[in-house]
Amino acid sequence: MQNKNYILLAAGLTGLLVSTGILLATSPVEDSTEGSAPDLQNRSFNTSSEIKMTESGRKYIVRPDELLQGCPGGKDCIPSIDNPQFDSAEEVDWLNPSDKVVGLEVNNESRAYPLKILSRHEIVNDRIGGKPVAVTYCPLCRSAVTHSRKVGNEVLEFGVSGKLYNANLVMYDRSSDTLWSQISGRAIIGEKVPQKLDLVFSSITEWDDWEKAHPDTDVLSIDTGIYPNSVYETEAYSGYKRSERVGYGVNQVDERLPSKDIVYGIKAGNESIAVTKDVLQNEKIIQTRLGNNTLIAFKRPSDGSVNALLQNETGADFSLEDGEISSTAGDKWTLDGKEINGNDDMRRLLTQGFYWFAWSKFNPETQLYR
Structure with a gap:
């Protein structure tokens, strides 16, 4: 009981300080490395970083002293949900239609993970459609990523390390104690460097939209066994969301957009692009170039999630009508990019909705569509 009370106190303190705009400790996490001190104002994530070793023998591609202590208590200061329970949509009466959920569908099994719960636990270790997944959410970056x-x-089973990199959640796995970047899914310090977690399609959407599109969905239960149900009446970090403050340790930001504008980040190989939320709300479909290919992106009418598709045909224009994608060349595709009368399928790309400062920190060369 003492440990549980401590976790409650630590996590509650974290949420209180963030919601009131008070910074937590921002001192670097110490682990001796060779070389000069890091530039904490101009850090970006380089996936081709050379693997180095600390004096204690740990592999790393991000210097340990570039991590900041994000919450008191260290590991599991924010408790992950490791034995998630679920309710049917009909049983859920505590979600408002506009409440945000992370929607996930794997092998015809769909689940919704409300941000009212995720914002207070940040990691749910789950299994859906026979696939072991970690549904993760970093409130500082507004990054919901499923690995x-x-x-x-x-x-692996993941927990909250208590550390931040570029203001982003750093996870650890409980078998090797390796630290993992939430946004990139890459092992950054420890035994499993430089392995990378596979990403799973998921999206932040409104509960009403998700339920209508997936009436048989299960919903992460408010009965977590960790906090009283009343704790989940509102999202954590509400003060932070309303403020202009960005996450800890991020002092230099890309000024092409306000730091907390929401963008949908899309990557294909070494190319990346961010599409603003406003554009996707105001335009039925957008079309641009990404590398040598045509990229189209749109909000799905059914559940409000954002789809991005890559097509090697660059001479045609595309439109979205009656639940189908059409080109001026006369071809048609489903919303998932499957050609209806042929085999020239489009490539579906993962689309992630983050705060602009977070996306641009991890993808400093990103294009911007606005």
Whole structure:
């Protein structure tokens, strides 16, 4: 009981300080490395970083002293949900229609993870459609990312490390104690460097939209066994969301957009682009170039999630009508990019809705569509 009370106190303190705009400790996490001190004002994530070793023998691609302590108590200061329980949509009476959920569908099984719960736990270790996944959410970056928990022949369980990199959640796995970046899914410090977690399609959407599109969905239960149900009446970090403050340790931001504008980030190989939320709300479909291909993106009418599709045909224009994508060349595709009368399928790309400062920190060369 003492440990549980401590976790409650630590996590509650974290939420209180963030919601009131008070910074938590921002001192670097110490682990001796060679070389000069890091530039904390101009850090970006380089996936081709050279693997180095600390004096204690740990592999790293991000210097340990570039991590900041994000919440008191260290590991599990914010408790993950490791044995999630679910209710049917009909049983859920505590969600408002406009409440945000992370929607996930795997092998015809759909689930909704309300941000009212995720914002207070940040990681749900789950299994859906036979696939082990970690549904993760970093409130500081507004980044909801779902990863496969399978690495090689091993299924990992993740927890909150208490550390931040570029204001983003740093996870740890409980088998090797390796630290993982939530946004990139890459092992950054520890035994499993430089392995990378596979991403799973998921999106933040409104509960009403998700329920209508997926009436058989299950919903993460408010009965977590960790906090009283009343704790989940509102999202954590509400004060932070309303403020202009960005996450800890981020002092230099890309000024092409206000730092907390929501963008939908899309990557294909070494190319990346951010599409603003306003554009996707005001235009039925957008079309641009990404590398040597045509990128189209749109909000799905059914559940409000954002789809991005890549097509190697660059001479046609595309439109969205009656639940189908059409080109001026006369071809048609489903909203998932499957060609209706042929085999020239489009490539569906993962689309992630983040705060602009977070997306641009991890993708400093990103294009911007606004």
